[in-house]
Amino acid sequence: MFETQSGRATRAGGPTVVALTEPTAAAAQTPPETSARTSAQPSPQVPPNVPPPEPPLVPAQGGRGPAAAEGILRRQALRESAARTYARSLPIVPVRARGLTIEGADGRRYLDCLSGAGTLALGHNHPVVLEAIRGVLDSGAPLHVLDVATPVKDAFTTELFANLPAELAADARVQFCGPAGTDAVEAALKLVRAATGRTGLLAFTGAYHGMTSGAMDASGGATDVRVTRLPYPQDHRCPFGVGGPEGARIGARWTESLLDDPKSGVPLPAGMIVEPVQGEGGVHPAPDAWLRRMREITSVRGIPLIADEVQTGVGRTGAFWGVDHAGVVPDVMVLSKAIGGSLPLAVIVYRAELDVWTPGAHAGTFRGNQLAMAAGTATLAYVRHNGLAERAAVLGGRMLTALRGLAADLPCVGDVRGRGLMIGLELVDPDTGATAPALAAAVRQECLDRGLIVELGGRDSSVVRLLPPLTLTDEQATAVLDRLADALPAAARRPL
DSSP: OEEEETTEEEETTSOEEEEEOOOOSTTTTSOOEEOOOOSSSOOOOOOOOOOOOOOOOOOOOSOOSHHHHHHHHHHHHHHSOTTOOHHHHOOOOEEEEEBTEEEETTSOEEEESSHHHHTOTTOBTOHHHHHHHHHHHHHTOOSBOTTOOOHHHHHHHHHHHHHSOHHHHTTEEEEEEESSHHHHHHHHHHHHHHHHSOOOEEEETTOOOOSSHHHHHTSTTOSSOOSEEEOOOOSTTOTTSOOHHHHHHHHHHHHHHHHHOTTSSOOOOSEEEEOSEETTTTOEEOOHHHHHHHHHHHHHTTOOEEEEOTTTTTTTTSSSSGGGGGTOOOSEEEEOGGGGTTSOOEEEEEEGGGOOOOTTSSOOTTSOBHHHHHHHHHHHHHHHHTTHHHHHHHHHHHHHHHHHHHHTTOTTEEEEEEETTEEEEEEBOTTTOOBOHHHHHHHHHHHHHTTEEOEEESGGGOEEEEOOOTTOOHHHHHHHHHHHHHHHHHHHHSOO
8 A cells, every 4th residue: 555645655664666745836837756766777867958837736626535535436336337448457536637747536646647548738737728728618608519610619720720731731621520539530531431432441450540430440459340451560560570661661562562453352442541650559650751652652542641640649749740750741630639638629630622521411519619629729839839749759759768778678678669758668578579468567557556657558458658748847757767667677576
């Protein structure tokens, strides 16, 4: 068990594992989230930089204390469906949060490197987001207007278009789809089918596009296959056994052959959907040259290219959009998560020539979420004006370097990869190189014990994933790496 003493999380009867001190008013801009080491591993350090501001936590509401937390968790287990996911691996009851930090009802604090699966670009309850939401509430503006035009929506679309790739923004249309990214994926698939008159789709092994029927068909775990699967480049487990640029080149050549061979059984499709970095698939960045080749292949054959930027968008990968690294301009962009500033919002943006829909061809009751649009406008503008994408590139690069140095002494870490603040560590059996899902689950638990929230993904859920907010300070980054550095060898020592 852990107890809280003077804002410091300690292991009862043992040494300090995590030190989190409540910031004073004078120190509110740079909360001292640090940790004391408990293993012999050297602490990976991130060079100092000017941190973005992060205000202190605000007073919590509702039931507090371990007994209250246990009661809430017990009632959740009794009342909610068997489909719940994060609740199983993260048995905590958040009652307040700010920036990177969550406080549970039991008084424990955590560094949140899940960030709502990438939704919280600015972390929890960022002041500019709260101000934007309060502004709408205080103005008396309607909160629910279907797809009617409002000043709030106009401000959102203006800011969104200001951040799009220039070539797309010059001739684009936007469709508000509904509250979740999977709704936007469904809209994108429906759009390209209507525009081309074709039905088939191209997707990639390891992909994840959502949990609705059509989105799942295009994802890597589909069982009733109605979508053609193409190899997604990766180095650690390359399907061709070579990895690197050569593996990507072979994959592109395979794609061309499949499309051009009249005996391949794959007719000209309605579209190709691709993630610039596969997130749930295990944090696999698409090689820039390969992504440009996919753009060439689809352009020559008149196949709309759909970029799923639900998790990679709004600065996450070190560029405002994941496709920006390769200089690729897709025909359709699927956007959600961070664009709503932590509230539900999803859109597709696409070339005007694809806009063949008739009125009512695609709709959704909650596509006019005024609070989400206001929060999204504030988030997009803050990321742009404060250069948070560029900061994610620099800080993410430092974190990757530190983690690779740590992994050199840990044979259970098979690969460290990522882009910007989208980072993954694949855990393996040191003897066979096979995926190690039990070890990954143990690492997640050891992280949680140390006050660090991470999640798993990839093949067999063997990849530990980090998705910290873009407002992460250098000090916080060091604390995250420090706790992970403790958790890895501790998990490796546990009987599995």
